[in-house]
Amino acid sequence: MEFFHEPKIDWMGIKWYFIALSLALAATGLISMVVKKGLAYGIDFRGGTVVTVKFAKAPNLDAIRSELDRQNLRGATIQRIGIPSEHEVIVGLDLKTTTSSEALDQGKRAIVTALSGLFGQWQAGKVDFNNSSPQTVSEHLLAADPLGLASKGIDTATKTYQDLAEALINYRNNPPRSGLISDLQELSSVPGVNAGVIATLRNDFFLSSFAVKNSEVVGPKVGKDLRQQAVYVTLAGLGAMLVYIWFRFELSYGVAAVVATFHDVIITLGFFSLLNKEITLTVIAALLTLVGYSMNDTIVVFDRIRENVRLNKRENIVDLINRSINQTLSRTILTSGLTFLAVVSLFLFGGEVIHGFSFALVVGVIIGTYSSIFIASPIVVSFQRRLAGSAAGTKSKNYSREAVPARR
Amino acid sequence: METKIRARAISIGVVIVVCILGIIGFPKNFQELKDNLRSRIRLGLDLKGGTHLVLQVHVEDAVNITADEMLERLKDELRAKNIPYADVQKADDTQAQPPKHRVVVKGVPQEKATDLQTLASEQFSDWDLSRMPGDVTSWMLSLKTTAAANIRNQALLQSMNTISNRVNQFGVTESTIAEYGQSDYELVVQLPGVDDPDRVKDIIQSTALLELKLVQDGPFSSRETALAAHGGVLPPDTQLLQGQTGQNGETWYVVNRVAAVTGRDLSGAEPSHDANGRPTVNFTLTRDGASRFGRVTGANVGKQLAIVLDNRVDTAPVIDNQITDRGEIRGSFTPQQVQDLALVLRTGALPASIETLSDEVVGPSLGADSIRHGVVACIVGFVAIMAFMLIYYRGAGVNADLALIMNLIILIAALGYFDAVLTLPGIAGVILTVGMGVDSNVLIFERIREELRLGKAVGAAVAGGFEHAFVTIIDTHVTTVCSAAILFTFGTGPIKGFAVTLTIGLLANLFTSVFVSRVIFDYVLSRREKGAELSI
Numbered sequence: 004m005e006f007f008h009e010p011k012i013d014w015m016g017i018k019w020y021f022i023a024l025s026l027a028l029a030a031t032g033l034i035s036m037v038v039k040k041g042l043a044y045g046i047d048f049r050g051g052t053v054v055t056v057k058f059a060k061a062p063n064l065d066a067i068r069s070e071l072d073r074q075n076l077r078g079a080t081i082q083r084i085g086i087p088s089e090h091e092v093i094v095g096l097d098l099k100t101t102t103s104s105e106a107l108d109q110g111k112r113a114i115v116t117a118l119s120g121l122f123g124q125w126q127a128g129k130v131d132f133n134n135s136s137p138q139t140v141s142e143h144l145l146a147a148d149p150l151g152l153a154s155k156g157i158d159t160a161t162k163t164y165q166d167l168a169e170a171l172i173n174y175r176n177n178p179p180r181s182g183l184i185s186d187l188q189e190l191s192s193v194p195g196v197n198a199g200v201i202a203t204l205r206n207d208f209f210l211s212s213f214a215v216k217n218s219e220v221v222g223p224k225v226g227k228d229l230r231q232q233a234v235y236v237t238l239a240g241l242g243a244m245l246v247y248i249w250f251r252f253e254l255s256y257g258v259a260a261v262v263a264t265f266h267d268v269i270i271t272l273g274f275f276s277l278l279n280k281e282i283t284l285t286v287i288a289a290l291l292t293l294v295g296y297s298m299n300d301t302i303v304v305f306d307r308i309r310e311n312v313r314l315n316k317r318e319n320i321v322d323l324i325n326r327s328i329n330q331t332l333s334r335t336i337l338t339s340g341l342t343f344l345a346v347v348s349l350f351l352f353g354g355e356v357i358h359g360f361s362f363a364l365v366v367g368v369i370i371g372t373y374s375s376i377f378i379a380s381p382i383v384v385s386f387q388r389r390l391a392g393s394a395a396g397t398k399s400k401n402y403s404r405e406a407v408p409a410r411r
Numbered sequence: 412m413e414t415k416i417r418a419r420a421i422s423i424g425v426v427i428v429v430c431i432l433g434i435i436g437f438p439k440n441f442q443e444l445k446d447n448l449r450s451r452i453r454l455g456l457d458l459k460g461g462t463h464l465v466l467q468v469h470v471e472d473a474v475n476i477t478a479d480e481m482l483e484r485l486k487d488e489l490r491a492k493n494i495p496y497a498d499v500q501k502a503d504d505t506q507a508q509p510p511k512h513r514v515v516v517k518g519v520p521q522e523k524a525t526d527l528q529t530l531a532s533e534q535f536s537d538w539d540l541s542r543m544p545g546d547v548t549s550w551m552l553s554l555k556t557t558a559a560a561n562i563r564n565q566a567l568l569q570s571m572n573t574i575s576n577r578v579n580q581f582g583v584t585e586s587t588i589a590e591y592g593q594s595d596y597e598l599v600v601q602l603p604g605v606d607d608p609d610r611v612k613d614i615i616q617s618t619a620l621l622e623l624k625l626v627q628d629g630p631f632s633s634r635e636t637a638l639a640a641h642g643g644v645l646p647p648d649t650q651l652l653q654g655q656t657g658q659n660g661e662t663w664y665v666v667n668r669v670a671a672v673t674g675r676d677l678s679g680a681e682p683s684h685d686a687n688g689r690p691t692v693n694f695t696l697t698r699d700g701a702s703r704f705g706r707v708t709g710a711n712v713g714k715q716l717a718i719v720l721d722n723r724v725d726t727a728p729v730i731d732n733q734i735t736d737r738g739e740i741r742g743s744f745t746p747q748q749v750q751d752l753a754l755v756l757r758t759g760a761l762p763a764s765i766e767t768l769s770d771e772v773v774g775p776s777l778g779a780d781s782i783r784h785g786v787v788a789c790i791v792g793f794v795a796i797m798a799f800m801l802i803y804y805r806g807a808g809v810n811a812d813l814a815l816i817m818n819l820i821i822l823i824a825a826l827g828y829f830d831a832v833l834t835l836p837g838i839a840g841v842i843l844t845v846g847m848g849v850d851s852n853v854l855i856f857e858r859i860r861e862e863l864r865l866g867k868a869v870g871a872a873v874a875g876g877f878e879h880a881f882v883t884i885i886d887t888h889v890t891t892v893c894s895a896a897i898l899f900t901f902g903t904g905p906i907k908g909f910a911v912t913l914t915i916g917l918l919a920n921l922f923t924s925v926f927v928s929r930v931i932f933d934y935v936l937s938r939r940e941k942g943a944e945l946s947i
Contacts, residue, residue, distance in 0.1 A: 068778050082775065082776045219593075247893050296847060
């Protein structure tokens with residue numbers, strides 16, 4: 004089987020269309036980053052809220068995840084915690100708020116709303132006792148006044164109901180209930196509770212099968228240091244590659260390969276910004292993989308150019324590069340196609356968690372392959388022409404006749 | 412020819428067997444096979460869960476240390492500037508929230524007031540100077556709120572760094588550490604399944620403050636006898652520290668308050684043995700530390716030097732001659748304790764003590780469905796690549812697929828060897844590395860096809876294909892290893908882990924695509940009837 008049989012495409016002839024496309028893509032991405040004030044970093048980088056939820060029965064974590072996804076709370080981490088029979092789960096949410104207390108409230112509310120659909124047995128006009136504060140409970144008691152305290156004055160009544168509500172919530176929160184009761188009748192063992200109080204509670208409250216035990220703010224897993232470090236280290240890595248290619252080929256090849264790789268990373272990041280996708284730790288790993296992939300692809304083409312230059316020193320550099328790209332085209336398409344196959348299967352079937360990782364690579368593999376042909380190769384051509392031009396000392400139209408032999 | 416192929420085939424077989432044994436060990440039954448797999452291939456927090464710790468960093472410790480240091484410095488400066496004083500004392504308000512740190516200077520003559528004010532504003536800019544009410548000769552320096560907050564935040568950050576270094580050095584990769592709560596100075600640490608969680612907790616929590624201090628007097632059998640020897644009052648700038656409790660009961664030493672060198676001056680710490688074969692920790696000092704240490708030991712030959720760990724005297728050997736850059740910590744240690752002590756000394760002292768608030772087991776952060784999806788996607792990707800190679804290259808596709816499978820086995824064995832922790836994105840990365848590894852095979856096969864097209868004989872075409880493609884493969888691999896080396900040298904944590912996987916993947920790929928594939932080709936060629944075509 005064979006896809007291409009000795010293709011004869013004039014790649015350098017059509018390069019300007021693609022260079023223009025690259026510039027447009029890079030510019031759009033950069034503008035998007037500027038307008039959106041930088042990239043959207045995920046919970047790994049920004050921190051978020053961690054909410055501990057207790058369930059009456061062992062919860063289905065996948066159901067919770069899909070419900071949270073449906074409510075647009077993407078990228079949540081959901082972990083069972085503690086003794087399995089306690090049915091407790093911690094949910095890490097990535098909330099975009101400025102102040103911590105705002106994040107806490109919002110996190111708690113978001114979880115309660117999201118879980119109500121699944122576990123709430125929602126009842127119209129009633130409040131969930133398992134997720135109520137003493138404040139809410141005492142307000143309801145005061146309004147219904149089951150103990151008939153209205154005659155004793157508002158202050159006494161308020162104080163009594165506040166204390167009672169406090170006691171009820173404490174009863175709910177203490178082990179073995181630990182935040183969750185399954186029947187309001189259980190509360191009758193709290194001192195000061197009579198049938199009237201239970202009736203009021205039954206009238207105003209319902210019991211869901213989950214309770215938010217507490218919520219806390221968490222800081223980023225990846226500090227600013229690591230983010231900066233990733234950038235510096237990648238730049239240093241590109242530098243090392245440049246030196247190696249300089250040593251094995253020529254400086255111009257090294258510059259071309261590094262520019263092409265840089266171009267790939269910028270455009271991929273641009274896509275993340277345009278599509279509002281979050282940068283997580285795994286996306287960083289994907290970007291590092293992309294750097295390796297793109298470099299690999301470029302060097303394969305360069306290697307063929309070097310070989311052809313050695314074999315045929317008098318060939319026009321443009322023809323030579325076209326021929327080299329055509330000769331390696333079959334390999335380029337195959338390798339990219341196969342890598343693309345793997346990445347697309349991760350993207351389509353891999354689920355939410357490796358979505359960012361595979362998305363970066365889906366974009367990266369396409370851009371990385373294309374940049375070897377349309378970015379890296381034209382840079383080599385322009386360098387070689389300039390070199391040949393200055394070597395000849397003239398600016399004749401024929402300057403590219405002499406391709407400069409590459410160093411071994 | 413035949414024997415050459417056989418020898419190579421045997422060497423490949425050995426590599427495969429070693430790798431497979433590396434992954435599964437020598438299991439006697441199915442259960443053992445499962446256990447071996449579980450202990451060698453560690454799964455990350457996302458796939459298997461682990462330990463969830465909430466730690467309280469007692470950041471006030473760090474502020475106290477700063478205040479203590481300031482107190483000593485203040486006395487020195489007052490003496491140096493010829494400002495007489497009767498007394499300098501700490502007068503902290505520990506009830507306040509957050510605690511207030513104050514130092515009271517008594518008995519400063521009125522004519523020296525301006526000198527004191529200049530000194531405070533020039534040398535102690537983090538402190539506010541004010542007159543004590545009702546006493547013109549007494550002054551109070553209180554640590555500025557912003558400065559104290561700064562010290563607390565620094566202590567928290569430094570604790571995070573130190574803990575993450577310790578955990579990483581212990582070999583627990585892919586752990587997470589983050590700030591927890593609203594400026595409560597709490598940390599949440601999640602560790603993927605480790606063999607000995609208690610040991611890791613000990614390593615995280617040990618303060619590991621090492622100080623080398625000159626002994627003024629001792630050992631004494633109790634605090635009281637030590638004090639009695641000095642008439643109830645310790646000499647200025649000294650302190651009383653407890654030593655090891657041995658057969659003869661407690662030991663107490665009077666040592667200099669200021670350490671000759673501290674853990675900060677260490678350049679390394681390694682587990683070792685003393686002359687009697689007992690486990691010890693050997694440490695080396697930085698150049699700066701060594702020159703200070705040399706000066707102190709040179710001037711005090713014959714005196715005792717206390718090696719103080721977390722405010723307890725470990726040993727107090729006599730200084731035989733000048734010591735510059737190395738030392739030894741002895742004691743009754745087990746080999747494991749020595750290893751852990753060397754580790755915590757290497758990673759530096761914690762700036763504040765740490766308390767575990769909660770310690771719980773957590774399940775995987777990914778649901779069963781997500782894990783299944785991820786794993787299925789990886790398998791689909793891998794199988795798709797293999798199927799395609801078979802269809803496109805037919806006979807040679809089998810060759811490529813064998814190389815791919817071997818590549819995968821070597822990579823997994825190597826990850827197990829390096830104690831790497833596999834997370835779902837990590838598995839995706841492994842599949843991708845192997846998938847990209849197919850590039851080497853494609854390069855070789857395309858080249859062989861080209862050579863065949865040029866009309867070369869099958870044997871020559873295969874040889875030529877490998878030879879030409881080899882140059883390219885070396886260039887692509889070396890370039891990537893170059894950048895991986897940089898990532899490994901200068902990166903930490905996840906970046907380092909990525910570099911290791913990448914490098915192993917590349918090396919395994921080089922072996923399988925260039926060596927293994929070649930042997931398979933040679934074998935096929937040697938069995939081939941003359942003139943038959945090559946299936947590629």
